[in-house]
Amino acid sequence: MSHPKENEYVIGVDFGTLSGRALVVRVSDGREMGSAVHPYPHAVITSALTSDLTGNEPVRLPVDWALQVPQDYREVLQQAVPQAIAAAGIVPDTVVGIAVDFTACTMIPTLNDGTPLCEVDGLLAEPHAYAKLWRHHAAQAQADRINELACSRNEPWLARYGGLISSEWEFAKALQLLEEAPQVYAQLERWVEAADWIVWELCGEYVRNACTAGYKGMLQDGHYPSSDFCAELNPDFATFVEDKLDQPIGQLAGRAGTLTSEAAEWTGLREGIAVAVGNVDAHVTAPAARAVAPGQMVAIMGTSTCHVMNGAAVLEVPGMCGAVEGGIVSGLWGYEAGQSGVGDIFAWFVENIVPRSYYDAAESAGLTIHEHLTELAKDQEVGQHGLIALDWHSGNRSVLVDHELSSVIVGQTLATRPEDVYRALLEATAFGARTIVEAFNNSDVPVKEFIAAGGLIRNSFLMQVYADILNMPVRTIGSTQGPALGSAIHAAVAAGAYPDIHAASEAMGAAAGIVYEPIPYNVARYEELFAEYTALHDYFGRGANTVMHRLKRFQRNAMERAAQPVGAGIILTN
Numbered sequence: 001m002s003h004p005k006e007n008e009y010v011i012g013v014d015f016g017t018l019s020g021r022a023l024v025v026r027v028s029d030g031r032e033m034g035s036a037v038h039p040y041p042h043a044v045i046t047s048a049l050t051s052d053l054t055g056n057e058p059v060r061l062p063v064d065w066a067l068q069v070p071q072d073y074r075e076v077l078q079q080a081v082p083q084a085i086a087a088a089g090i091v092p093d094t095v096v097g098i099a100v101d102f103t104a105c106t107m108i109p110t111l112n113d114g115t116p117l118c119e120v121d122g123l124l125a126e127p128h129a130y131a132k133l134w135r136h137h138a139a140q141a142q143a144d145r146i147n148e149l150a151c152s153r154n155e156p157w158l159a160r161y162g163g164l165i166s167s168e169w170e171f172a173k174a175l176q177l178l179e180e181a182p183q184v185y186a187q188l189e190r191w192v193e194a195a196d197w198i199v200w201e202l203c204g205e206y207v208r209n210a211c212t213a214g215y216k217g218m219l220q221d222g223h224y225p226s227s228d229f230c231a232e233l234n235p236d237f238a239t240f241v242e243d244k245l246d247q248p249i250g251q252l253a254g255r256a257g258t259l260t261s262e263a264a265e266w267t268g269l270r271e272g273i274a275v276a277v278g279n280v281d282a283h284v285t286a287p288a289a290r291a292v293a294p295g296q297m298v299a300i301m302g303t304s305t306c307h308v309m310n311g312a313a314v315l316e317v318p319g320m321c322g323a324v325e326g327g328i329v330s331g332l333w334g335y336e337a338g339q340s341g342v343g344d345i346f347a348w349f350v351e352n353i354v355p356r357s358y359y360d361a362a363e364s365a366g367l368t369i370h371e372h373l374t375e376l377a378k379d380q381e382v383g384q385h386g387l388i389a390l391d392w393h394s395g396n397r398s399v400l401v402d403h404e405l406s407s408v409i410v411g412q413t414l415a416t417r418p419e420d421v422y423r424a425l426l427e428a429t430a431f432g433a434r435t436i437v438e439a440f441n442n443s444d445v446p447v448k449e450f451i452a453a454g455g456l457i458r459n460s461f462l463m464q465v466y467a468d469i470l471n472m473p474v475r476t477i478g479s480t481q482g483p484a485l486g487s488a489i490h491a492a493v494a495a496g497a498y499p500d501i502h503a504a505s506e507a508m509g510a511a512a513g514i515v516y517e518p519i520p521y522n523v524a525r526y527e528e529l530f531a532e533y534t535a536l537h538d539y540f541g542r543g544a545n546t547v548m549h550r551l552k553r554f555q556r557n558a559m560e561r562a563a564q565p566v567g568a569g570i571i572l573t574n
């Protein structure tokens with residue numbers, strides 16, 4: 001290991017849901033020198049593959065699909081990295097390493113050389129050949145079968161995932177691909193996490209990172225679910241692990257390889273610098289927040305929220321996403337839980353429900369629509385809007401692990417205003433977070449601190465609501481670039497500037513941000529509302545009323561009917 005030099009830099013690239021952000025960071029002290037964002041040109045594809053992709057007619061997608069285009073990820077390296085270097089005003093040759101983090105579980109089907117199937121002749125118009133984004137929720141039927149079978153066979157790994165695995169993950173998505181498009185599955189050679197694919201693009205080596213392999217690929221104690229288990233799911237799935245998934249594992253902050261000449265050309269960086277093993281946007285943020293000790297829960301609050309926390313031992317937390325040894329930092333058990341929709345829910349509301357007049361008023365006040373609605377809602381008494389909402393617009397990842405669930409807002413009247421609903425939605429996500437924190441506390445994995453990172457920390461009212469509903473202080477991270485900074489810290493270790501992630505986090509982690517203390521008056525009132533939230537949560541989420549599942553089926557069938565030519569006479573099942 002060499003000591004970090006004053007004029008050495010690393011780059012962290014955070015691949016989010018809609019864009020990739022590159023950040024240049026000084027190795028010696030973590031100073032953020034400059035950054036740049038590149039939005040993905042195709043963003044998230046939910047309704048149809050457009051003709052620019054298919055080269056022909058558009059191809060409609062069924063309900064709950066969410067695809068991305070891998071070329072958009074390459075563009076982030078080509079655009080955002082050089083722009084960040086320019087913004088930082090540094091000499092590119094002083095960059096000693098690069099690391100990336102990605103949304104997960106975002107899966108790319110590829111050939112053995114890493115070529116995405118959607119770039120292979122004949123597959124451009126095939127939806128299953130594209131990247132399936134983390135929030136592709138169309139594999140719930142496969143996830144249900146995986147859960148039922150694992151439960152009936154008493155599979156030892158199931159407890160490591162709180163008793164249920166998610167439709168968002170590697171096995172459910174792969175099984176969907178096999179069963180809906182066997183001809184594409186036959187061409188699939190590698191089933192690759194996007195985090196590892198982009199590292200492969202950077203250094204020419206396919207190294208599977210320990211984080212996604214553990215949380216999303218069900219790799220526990222060195223083993224994946226057995227071929228026997230896979231065969232019982234579907235005989236053609238028996239060799240999935242050995243044929244398409246298995247790959248050498250790289251530990252977090254390890255070096256995957258060095259920058260290739262092609263990637264050096266894309267990025268403007270020096271060929272041969274260290275490229276770190278890939279990581280997940282949530283987990284990578286813990287060292288950036290200097291929150292790697294057991295009991296420090298970091299909530300990365302953006303379009304979704306992920307909750308990550310270390311623990312000294314492994315215990316089962318019902319409905320958690322997973323517990324993985326070394327899943328956040330080596331030497332500890334990393335726990336993860338999550339809410340599939342948070343900022344996404346607020347975005348849905350402002351994009352679909354808020355009237356034009358509110359946008360005009362926001363513009364006149366020089367505020368974003370989120371800021372304007374927050375201003376209008378923030379001085380209400382707790383409960384004044386008379387509403388309770390469930391935060392399930394994108395399903396429920398924890399603790400119910402069910403993406404066939406949807407939202408409900410109780411209490412609306414002719415007097416309900418947009419700011420009332422907006423506030424109820426903010427509160428709903430905080431109630432969802434409390435449900436998760438309680439699941440950990442009740443399982444002897446106590447949450448001692450709650451640290452918030454991600455784009456939503458800019459909303460101080462929201463942070464106060466979380467403190468009041470959780471009834472614990474909420475400390476924000478003193479950086480607006482938590483994941484990218486976390487990646488940069490991993491790059492510094494991979495480049496040999498620090499002996500391990502603990503030392504690098506200590507030297508380069510962000511300063512503490514604001515601490516929001518709970519306000520006792522609000523806490524008492526939110527207690528009552530949380531009891532109402534829990535009653536609704538259990539009623540709709542734990543089987544007493546399965547209307548949400550039935551509505552999804554109606555919706556799927558209606559969409560299929562709508563796609564058929566009139567008089568086609570199709571038969572649909574429930």
Ligand SMILES: Nc1ncnc2c1ncn2[C@@H]1O[C@H](COP(=O)(O)OP(=O)(O)O)[C@@H](O)[C@H]1O
Nearest residue numbers: 016017302303343344346347370371454455459
């Ligand atoms: N002032 C605000 N209050 C609440 N939500 C906001 C505010 N401004 C933006 N958002 C939401 O934040 C989300 C973006 O969060 P961000 O962390 O930037 O993205 P990502 O999760 O892709 O990294 C969007 O879903 C948007 O709806």
Ligand SMILES: O=C(CO)[C@@H](O)[C@@H](O)COP(=O)(O)O
Nearest residue numbers: 017103104134282302303304
């Ligand atoms: O699920 C994970 C990590 O496990 C996230 O990558 C996923 O929710 C996407 O997060 P954001 O888009 O950054 O909110």
